[in-house]
Amino acid sequence: MEWRQMKSEVKKRLPEKRYEHVLRVVDMAERLADRHGISVKRAKKAALLHDVAKFMDREELRRIVIDYGEDESVLDFHHELWHAPAGAVIAREQFGIDDERILDAIRYHTTGRANMTSLEKVIYIADLVEEGRTFPGADTLRQYAQTATLEKGMLESVRHTVRFLLEKRAQVHPDSLACYNEHVQLVRETKE
Ligand SMILES: [Fe+2]
Numbered sequence: 001m002e003w004r005q006m007k008s009e010v011k012k013r014l015p016e017k018r019y020e021h022v023l024r025v026v027d028m029a030e031r032l033a034d035r036h037g038i039s040v041k042r043a044k045k046a047a048l049l050h051d052v053a054k055f056m057d058r059e060e061l062r063r064i065v066i067d068y069g070e071d072e073s074v075l076d077f078h079h080e081l082w083h084a085p086a087g088a089v090i091a092r093e094q095f096g097i098d099d100e101r102i103l104d105a106i107r108y109h110t111t112g113r114a115n116m117t118s119l120e121k122v123i124y125i126a127d128l129v130e131e132g133r134t135f136p137g138a139d140t141l142r143q144y145a146q147t148a149t150l151e152k153g154m155l156e157s158v159r160h161t162v163r164f165l166l167e168k169r170a171q172v173h174p175d176s177l178a179c180y181n182e183h184v185q186l187v188r189e190t191k192e
Pocket residue numbers: 050051054083109110
């Protein structure tokens with residue numbers, strides 16, 4: 001599918017505000033990909049499609065996760081997590097994306113995981129620090145993510161998310177904790 005068509009198909013599936021967020025994630029992903037020397041084209045596609053399933057019916061999301069063999073462990077966690085694996089399915093089945101690297105970036109954009117590819121990290125970070133984000137500390141994190149190494153940017157991003165969940169007394173998916181633990185280690189090793 002051509003970029004323009006992909007954009008209009010995504011736009012159709014999202015409320016205006018969410019679509020605008022998606023476009024800002026595309027911008028940020030482009031910048032980060034360029035900075036870290038990974039394929040800008042791939043990053044833009046993953047960013048454009050990352051929230052494609054965000055406004056689908058909750059039961060439909062559950063069904064997609066089960067029927068397409070995605071990791072069902074997300075179903076035991078907040079439904080906010082379900083659109084990521086379901087989004088990877090939609091990207092493949094309805095947008096014809098067959099590049100597993102793009103699909104994984106969509107699949108893990110909310111939880112993160114251990115052993116993420118650079119593309120996965122770029123999408124995770126871009127989603128969190130796109131220019132429209134206004135949570136406390138957003139400006140600092142945005143600046144940091146655009147100047148630090150990918151590992152450090154990822155550590156601060158996943159740390160923000162895990163801390164946010166802890167403060168709400170919400171559950172944290174094990175992939176997010178694995179991602180956090182791994183990055184603490186990675187950043188420590190580069191310091192030594
Ligand atoms: Fe999302």
